Amino acid sequence: MPELPEVETVRLQLLYKLKGKAIKKTKVFERKSVGQNTHFEKTLSGKTISQIDRVGKLMIFCFAQEDNLFMLAHLKMTGQFFFSDKNGVMGGGHSVTKTDWQKLPNKHTRVAFTFSDNTNLYFNDMRKFGYLKLVNMEELQLIKSKFGPEPTSKNFDVLAFSKKLKNHRTSIKALLLNQSIVAGLGNIYVDETLFRAGVLPTRLANQVTKSEAGKIARFGGLIMNKAISVGGTTFQHFTDTTGKVGNYTKQLQVFGKQNTPCPKCGNLIKKVRVAGRGTHYCPHCQK
DNA sequence: AATTATGTTGCGGT
């Protein structure tokens, strides 16, 4: 589930915990989760995490004294990270049940790292869609170049976005899910954004006016920044080390609210299938 | 018990 706000929340928590730590040992339980790379463990041995960046929903681990090695981490639908030290476990990813973190590693643990101070990082991923992948600078640049701008960015070019919409005749929902158009929105925040902007998910992208495109961009950024500020929609953390507790779930207006009254007009929220995804909207407020 | 849904993305086919 993690969309941009959730990934950003996880990134910040991991950065706080992992910056400066040297990898002592890596254990791969599921080779598929590291792109079948048989040198994964050896390559990371002794490397010190210096930074964690992010583009869209993709995290990018950087290492000290290494300008040509990066570890990409994509959570896809069910990926999670857990960090454990003598104080307990902290986790981030999709929603978590007790058994996920009470005992680690467990049956969903795909990769485990032990650092030189004997703290641990676990990558869990029930459905094995997510991955950790080692790349060089050239590969990283290529991957980065495929992402569109993020609506959360101050420099987001609304006019360029509006013009881009004119080139497509698929639904606005499908386009907002396309990470090469705008990066970071997923199924939940697309529905929330279109509700706030008053635009039906089924509207063809090339029929969206400049004014509506502006609203979509503005609300998309606003909603995701707000979600980041409260720790995302589905992120749960357990031994709270930062003092930040929060959950955007409470602020959802339409997602998962089918057959309940619209918060603006009171008509019932509908759920249909658009672009192959469950889609929630208000038939009265969205045109 | 079989079917359907789930937060993502990349692929192959039209």
Added chain:
DNA sequence: AACCGCAACATAAT
């Protein structure tokens, strides 16, 4: 090129 549908996989809910 743009777009659709589905596959990747596991689990919970209907």
